[in-house]
Each structure stands twice: as structure tokens, then as C-alpha cells.
Amino acid sequence: MYELERITARRSELDALAEELGKRLQEVQAEREELVIAERVLHRLAERGRAEAEAAVAQAPVKVQVAGRAVLLIPHRGDSPDEMALPGDYRRILAIVRAADGPVQVRTVGQELVPRQATFALLARDGPSMQTAPHGVDRAGPGC
Incomplete structure (x- = not known):
């Protein structure tokens, strides 16, 4: 019967370990999901920043000298x-x-x-x- 007690004890140790690992896995998955969301937000902010910078460059008025006066080319x-x-x-x-x-x-x-x-x-x-x-x-x- 000694083997049966050992098997039962080992099974309860593994059940406790499985429960602990399950909790840990849920925490890791939740953190990974948060990181995925944070990554998406950073990509969108970077895209918006690039688009705004490109728009600012495209819309920047160019001044030239005409008859001694600074005027906008466009x-x-x-x-x-x-x-x-x-x-x-x-x-x-x-x-x-x-x-x-x-x-x-x-x-x-x-x-x-x-x-x-x-x-x-x-x-x-x-x-x-x-x-x-x-x-x-x-x-x-x-x-x-």
C-alpha cells in the first residue's frame, strides 16, 4: 500500500502544480493580449504621426520673391x-x-x-x- 500512497501524494502534487501553472498561464496570456493591444496603439500613433508630418510637408507654403515682395508660390x-x-x-x-x-x-x-x-x-x-x-x-x- 505504500506505493498507492506515493502515487496519490504525487498525483495531488501534480494537481496543485497544474492548478498553479494554469493560473500562471492565464496571467501570461492576459499580459500578452495587453501587449498586442499596446503594439497596435503604437503602430496607429506612428502611422498618424507620419501622415501628419507628410501632410504638413505637402501643405507647407513656399515663399518666393516677386517684385521685391515675399509671396506664396502656391x-x-x-x-x-x-x-x-x-x-x-x-x-x-x-x-x-x-x-x-x-x-x-x-x-x-x-x-x-x-x-x-x-x-x-x-x-x-x-x-x-x-x-x-x-x-x-x-x-x-x-x-x-
């Missing part, structure tokens, strides 16, 4: 479709086009954007070769 477009988000020159162009009764030529818009005195100053600076006269009128002026 105007920055934000999420707001509001006209007030546009640069001042663009808003003035829209106002000129809206004020017209029909289609507007670029020349007309340019004439309204650049004041008349500034136009004459540009013509005087560039010299008479840049000036144009009405048809049939000598550049030097009438009666010269």
Missing part, C-alpha cells in the same frame, strides 16, 4: 474654405471680379490692382521703349 490651403483665409491680394482680385458685370480680362484686374501712379512710375523707370501709344499717335507726343 497659397496655403487650410481646412477652412473661408475667403478671409486667403492673402490680401487674392481677396482684392475676388472683389474686382465680383464687382464686374460679366467676364473680366486679366488686364482689367491688373489695372485695378496697380494704382495708376504706380503704373506711370514703372513706365518712367523702364524708359520710353516700354511705353505704348494709342494707334496713330507718335511716341514722342502729338505735334513733335
Whole structure:
């Protein structure tokens, strides 16, 4: 009967060990599931960060020098479709086009954007070769 007692004792030891290992296995599986979720969250955050960085680079306005002024090469477009988000020159162009009764030529818009005195100053600076006269009128002026 001594063997039967040994077998029973060993079986109860193994049952206790199996119970302890089962609990430990559940804890390990729960921790693994938490780690899988944490990994997914980190991947999503990294993807979002990359997408935001790429969008910021793609939407970054580029400034260039035009006539001594820094202007945007391509105007920055934000999420707001509001006209007030546009640069001042663009808003003035829209106002000129809206004020017209029909289609507007670029020349007309340019004439309204650049004041008349500034136009004459540009013509005087560039010299008479840049000036144009009405048809049939000598550049030097009438009666010269």
C-alpha cells in the first residue's frame, strides 16, 4: 500500500502544480493580449504621426520673391474654405471680379490692382521703349 500512497501524494502534487501553472498561464496570456493591444496603439500613433508630418510637408507654403515682395508660390490651403483665409491680394482680385458685370480680362484686374501712379512710375523707370501709344499717335507726343 505504500506505493498507492506515493502515487496519490504525487498525483495531488501534480494537481496543485497544474492548478498553479494554469493560473500562471492565464496571467501570461492576459499580459500578452495587453501587449498586442499596446503594439497596435503604437503602430496607429506612428502611422498618424507620419501622415501628419507628410501632410504638413505637402501643405507647407513656399515663399518666393516677386517684385521685391515675399509671396506664396502656391497659397496655403487650410481646412477652412473661408475667403478671409486667403492673402490680401487674392481677396482684392475676388472683389474686382465680383464687382464686374460679366467676364473680366486679366488686364482689367491688373489695372485695378496697380494704382495708376504706380503704373506711370514703372513706365518712367523702364524708359520710353516700354511705353505704348494709342494707334496713330507718335511716341514722342502729338505735334513733335
